Amino acid sequence: MLLLTEEPAGPEVTRLAAMAGKYKVFLVMGVIEREGYTLYCSVLFFDPLGRYLGKHRKLMPTALERIIWGFGDGSTIPVYDTPLGKIGALICWENKMPLLRTALYGKGIEIYCAPTADSRPVWQASMTHIAMEGGCFVLSANQFCRRQDYPPPSEYAFAGLGEEPSPDTVVCPGGSVIISPSGEVLAGPNYDGEALITADLDMGEIVRAKFDFDVVGHYSRPEVLSLVVDDQPHRPVSFTSAAEKAPAAKSDGTAKP
Amino acid sequence: MLLLTEEPAGPEVTRLAAMAGKYKVFLVMGVIEREGYTLYCSVLFFDPLGRYLGKHRKLMPTALERIIWGFGDGSTIPVYDTPLGKIGALICWENKMPLLRTALYGKGIEIYCAPTADSRPVWQASMTHIAMEGGCFVLSANQFCRRQDYPPPSEYAFAGLGEEPSPDTVVCPGGSVIISPSGEVLAGPNYDGEALITADLDMGEIVRAKFDFDVVGHYSRPEVLSLVVDDQPHRPVSFTSAAEKAPAAKSDGTAKP
Amino acid sequence: MLLLTEEPAGPEVTRLAAMAGKYKVFLVMGVIEREGYTLYCSVLFFDPLGRYLGKHRKLMPTALERIIWGFGDGSTIPVYDTPLGKIGALICWENKMPLLRTALYGKGIEIYCAPTADSRPVWQASMTHIAMEGGCFVLSANQFCRRQDYPPPSEYAFAGLGEEPSPDTVVCPGGSVIISPSGEVLAGPNYDGEALITADLDMGEIVRAKFDFDVVGHYSRPEVLSLVVDDQPHRPVSFTSAAEKAPAAKSDGTAKP
Amino acid sequence: MLLLTEEPAGPEVTRLAAMAGKYKVFLVMGVIEREGYTLYCSVLFFDPLGRYLGKHRKLMPTALERIIWGFGDGSTIPVYDTPLGKIGALICWENKMPLLRTALYGKGIEIYCAPTADSRPVWQASMTHIAMEGGCFVLSANQFCRRQDYPPPSEYAFAGLGEEPSPDTVVCPGGSVIISPSGEVLAGPNYDGEALITADLDMGEIVRAKFDFDVVGHYSRPEVLSLVVDDQPHRPVSFTSAAEKAPAAKSDGTAKP
Amino acid sequence: MLLLTEEPAGPEVTRLAAMAGKYKVFLVMGVIEREGYTLYCSVLFFDPLGRYLGKHRKLMPTALERIIWGFGDGSTIPVYDTPLGKIGALICWENKMPLLRTALYGKGIEIYCAPTADSRPVWQASMTHIAMEGGCFVLSANQFCRRQDYPPPSEYAFAGLGEEPSPDTVVCPGGSVIISPSGEVLAGPNYDGEALITADLDMGEIVRAKFDFDVVGHYSRPEVLSLVVDDQPHRPVSFTSAAEKAPAAKSDGTAKP
Amino acid sequence: MLLLTEEPAGPEVTRLAAMAGKYKVFLVMGVIEREGYTLYCSVLFFDPLGRYLGKHRKLMPTALERIIWGFGDGSTIPVYDTPLGKIGALICWENKMPLLRTALYGKGIEIYCAPTADSRPVWQASMTHIAMEGGCFVLSANQFCRRQDYPPPSEYAFAGLGEEPSPDTVVCPGGSVIISPSGEVLAGPNYDGEALITADLDMGEIVRAKFDFDVVGHYSRPEVLSLVVDDQPHRPVSFTSAAEKAPAAKSDGTAKP
Secondary structure (H helix, E strand, O other), rough: OOOOOOOOOOOHHHHHHHHHHHHHEEEEEEEEEEEEOOEEEEEEEEEOOOEEEEEEEOOOOOHHHHEEOOOOOOOOEEEEEEEEEEEEEHHHHHHOHHHHHHHHHOOOOEEEOOOEEOOOOOHHHHHHHHHHHHHEEEEEOEOOEEEHOOOOOOOOOOOOOOOOOOOOOOEEEEEEEEOOOOEEEEEEEEEEOOOOOOOOOOOOOHHHHHOOOOOOOOOOOOEEEEEEOOOOOOOOOOOOOHHOOOOOOOOOOOEOO | OOEOOOOOOOOHHHHHHHHHHOOOOOEEEEEEEOOEEEEEEEEEEEEEOOOOOEEEEOOOOOOHHHEEEEOOOOOOEEEEEEEEEEEOOOOOHHHOOOHHHHHHHOOOOOEEEEEEEEOOOHHHHHHHHHHHHOOOOEEEEEEEHHHHHOOOOOOOOOOOOOOOOOOOEEEEEEEEEEOOOOOOEEEEEEOOOOOOOOOOOOOOHHHHHHHHOOOOOOOOOOOEEEEEEOOOOOOOOHHHOOOOOOOOOOOOOOOOO | OOOOOOOOHHHHHHHHHHHHHHOOOEEEEOOOEEEOHHHHHHEEEEEEOOEEEOOOOOOOOOOOOHHHEEOOOOOOOEEEEEEEEEEEEEEEHHHHHHHHHHHHOOOOOOOOEOOEEEOOOHHHHHHHHHHHHHOEEEEEOEEEEHHHHHHHOOOOOOOOOOOOOOOOOOOEEEEEEEEEOOOEEEEEEEEEOOOOOOOOOOOHHHHHHHHHHOOOOOOOOOOOOEEEOOOOOOOEEHHHOOOOOOOOOOOOOOOOO | OEEOOOOOOHHHHHHHHHHHHHHHOHHHHHHEEEEOOOOEEEEEEEEEOOEEEEEEEEEOOOOOHHHHHHHOHHHOOOEEOOOEEEEEEHHHHHHHHHHHHHHHHHHHOOOOOOOOOOOOOHHHHHHHHHHHHHHHEEEOOOOOEEEEOOOOOOOOOOOOOOOOOOOOOOOOOOOEEOOOOOOOOEEEEEEEOOOOOOOOOOHHHHHHHHOOOOOOOOOOOOOEEEEEEEEOOOOOOOOOHHOOOOOOOOOOOOEOO | OOOOOOOOOEEEEHHHHHHHHHHHOOEEEEEEEOHHHHHHHHEEEEOOOEEEEEOOOOOOOOOHHHHHHHOOOOOOOOOOEEEEEEEOOOHHHHOOHHHHHHHHOOOOEEEEEOOOOOOOOOHHHHHHHHHHHHEEEEEEEEEEEEEHOOOOOOOOOOOOOOOOOOOOOOEEEEEEEOOOOOOEEEEEEEEOOOOOOOOOOOHHHHHHHHHHHOOOOOOOOOOOOOEEOOOOOOOOEEEEEHOOOOEEEEEEEEEOO | OOOOOOOOHHHHHHHHHHHHHHHHHEEEEEEEEOOOEEEEEEEEEEEEOOOOEEEEEOOOOOOHHHHOOOOOOOOOOEEEEEEEEEEOOOOOHHHHHHHHHHHHHHOOOOEEOOOOOOHHHHHHHHHHHHHHHOOOOOOOOOOOEHHHHHHOOOOOOOOOOOOOOOOOOOOEOEEEEEEEEOOEEEEEEOOOOOOOOOOOOHHHHHHHHHHHHOOOOOOOOOOEEEEEEOOOOOOEEEEHHOOOOOOOOOOOOOOOO
């Protein structure tokens, strides 16, 4: 992750966009975003033309995060309809929220990105479950980092590590993984160091999986169970003169990049 | 029937609409519709101006259909108030559902379309009964097709036909029929091959039949027997920003095309 | 009476409303109403501003009427609270239904209209009785018409008249009458031909009559005799999306025009 | 009428019963009944075998009567199923109560007795109306009496008569009448003096009248209008040890004499 | 059909019950029932032990019937759970009422009796349809009768037959039929004269038919389409003391005979 | 699983209840239930006193199941508040429905039973995920059975097994498992044959897990994501007289056994 010292319109965003354009990739990246004096745990989306597409803000921070981070709302749960497929993301433990995942399923997500800081084996079980539940590819990226990747001791205390660890100590061991809609692990999980993991995604897998279980289609029971997502932006103070018309979403909830 | 590879807004729909406009007919056609990754057995309606009016989704698939098809809800049981009369449709075996038929009667259906894949003689008895029960004209279209109308063997298995049938084998023998509100067969049933069957409909027949038996008028007993139709759309996930205002129905449940 | 060829929203209603407005009268008129394919024997109400107020549908047709007419329900037994007094109506023989009259008394009717086709002397006895029973003014209008007011013989059979009557034969001799709450005949009964009968109504008569006998007040015994009126509309089929909010009645069951 | 100085079990009742037996008539007679220190306006029933059958107590006294009379309840509205037909009675102005009359209709009354003190012409209109409304024979008896039939002046004041009337002055002029279910006056009204009026009742008239209008049969709408009659006796004080089992009524509410 | 001159407790009912007992059959018979002064078109049920089980009253009379017949309510739509299967009945044209049939389906009817006076071929189509719609056996009995089976001319007019027919003229040609749940005609239709038609009913046919189409089971959509049956008795007048406790129905709406 | 040949009130249920009482256990068991002519995939609950508590009906059958099984509704998703904790169940693939699981979380489920027929390794991932997502113990029971446990070949076809398997062939290999709220596997998965697996459940684990992630508590965002569960029973036909008062649920949606 990257610590943004400015809002998404700042220089870090510009630089990330340029990198996406240079390497002609869709870039989905977890960051710390600042708006005013509050920080948000966010995911930024960029396209191969070097454009910043938008962001998802973590809807509910976890544990100690809540002390210093703000809370997202329903207006930043995007799914982008790209030539690769429909791309969206949840970050870290909010992936455990079944209603939030269902909001993404309702938007037709096909490439489900799950940047995280959870490197426990049980995280892998959740990724496998989500791939099958949603009938989508799950790409979960976790950072691999050592003590030396962070600033010197006086600024940071590494809780639970006792005395100051050595510079080579692995602080977060990674575990990035790619899983198919049928629950097959296509790449990873990698705990061995910094790495780039890749897989060819056969989008037909989605169709085949959905024939068996379409969580928002034939295997739903909307008369009995209906989820309402308030995806309007909510602001503590809003000014009538500044009412921004949000760009109209398509009827399936996705947005064209 | 036609296999739609896109949602109603796709190219097949555009082409069907153009054909309705070219020949200046109301076109009511059974199709397989796809939304997301779920298929629906649907009926599409087009008008002589070449406009797509809307659709009915089969409320309850039959037998093996249920494995691969989704379930309609009460929001897609339209009756269109056209210059020819009030037109609606149920598809195949859902025509056997008495409460569903009564929903159409409650909307004042006059031209009742029943596309089907059932070519048994007892289907004809049901069509005659429905015409008299509803006091409406019944137009039931069934496809006539031979083995050669389908792709080669490796892709399709024709259940119950034993070994691969010859190209000329009749797979579905048709039986399209037009019946008056008094139960008189005006055209068909035709089992002889591809055909266009036609009849002049004397709409005064409806009045005369309803004088004897008006299923939702003087021959009803609403204090004793009342049917409630939930015709709201039900979706597993709905987004407040995409709340589409459905076009207001007239008080008799019909919609102007 | 007038044969409506359209529902209350049709051109005949518009025309009647215009006439009420032109002559600045409350117009209460028996009609044959059509909804869908069923006819109802109804009374329409108009005000001096030329507005259609609403209707009463005959709750129970009489004898041969039942073959071709539908049945009203408890939702169309209105009493309108007008500057002239509280106006309501029952039509023809349903005036003989004691529970139905009591429903109107319960709504505080003061000007009780009784359009009818019954020209027998005993009808006058009932009108006198009702005026005293209900403590209200009774205005009973009956048509005066001759054979020549109807289409030629081939379309109509005048039962009980033997051979085709001459054009001047009186088919219905009228008998319109206005009676006070004390049973005094204020105008009519007129059997002499087409006529307009009028009377000045001293509303204080109602008070004086009710001092003696208040059918829903001091002369009732509700612990022993209680009438329950189901005034909800009953429909054979109702659609949740078209749930029409009926205009809220006042607590005494009347409606402001 | 007769002033009873004792309860029904007293000597006056015994004497009346003997007279009914002697003349072999059903005797239905208005009386003033005393129970404890309260008086009731009641109707007594006797049969040709000289038996006292029971009583009806006026449910609601009229005007000044309320000062000195008690109120009946729903337990004394009998209809007796006799060889002559089903006999019941209401007394004086309670005949104007539509719900109370309907209670008698619900019990199948065929011979409706209406002893009264009302000699006005409008009373005749009500009797005619009731005969047609209920499809029953109406027998209304009113007393013919002169000043000399009452005690001397010092005890009674004849209100509204100014100075003491002469002994021959007619205080109540009678007006007894018998009316058929079709509204035909069969005997009376007699205002000429004491008299016995009689008529042969063709009970088939009831059937013919009910074919046209059966107030509690085919011309009722019980789902819309339903009358509930609490016919349990109500006493201000009741003792558990004295709970009398009322004789079981037949399901149509009548009792065998 | 039989003209009952007394209520169900009368001698005709006793005689029919004795016949059912003598021949050890379930007897389901259309009759004209009298209650008070109103007639009902009813079906009576008897069991092989010679017991009268109860009745169904035609909910809505047809055409001219409405002049002289009363209207049933929802309290007399019985289905009896007998050793032969669950037996119920609708009479004549009310069989065309889809909501009423569905009430019987909801009670689990297996042997559906349809006594009728309709001998047209289209009646057969309805019987076939109902058998398949309800997944039940349909037994429709129609009378075969000649002019001589009725009283002499002066009492009866045979509408539409022109001049008085000869004694041998067939007035109603029958057409009794028995149909299986799959629509197969097991016996009849017989138009040749008085006859007894019989069939062995393989109750397993019901199961097999319901696997395909269970109108109130797996092929219903109760969240979208729900029928409410008011099966309380409705009476214009009810007396609290005569409140008869109806025998408790089982939860599936059937009653044990 | 057990094939019930009768409704829950039948002898199989009685026998199961007796076994639960004999061994003093809570018994949660997947069965095939029959109501009328439709089958349901259900879970039955029994308590240590030998009482049948109630049932859950599978909300959405899977694949071929849909041909022969009915659909549950929201009225049979019970959670029982027992001395052991709050017990509920979903059966087989409906465990993959995130909204349905959330309904159970909303009722406070602590002991989540998941009888299944899915023996694939990915099923284990879902069980681990659900335990952590819901903060509950998950007990998933799968049957272990061989070919010889089923009737001879002619009655059953084992799809996908090619030629008739030998009697010892394992048809379903089991895989029953017990998992703690933190995702720890406490017992199983067992694929070795028939077995009884057990674990001591430390209910304090639930508290500790919910401190981190409470799916319906501090880790929910109800303003943004709200699930509506229609838990009313839906029936195609309902009778007003048989309106069964459902036992009142506690405000948290659970029921006391």
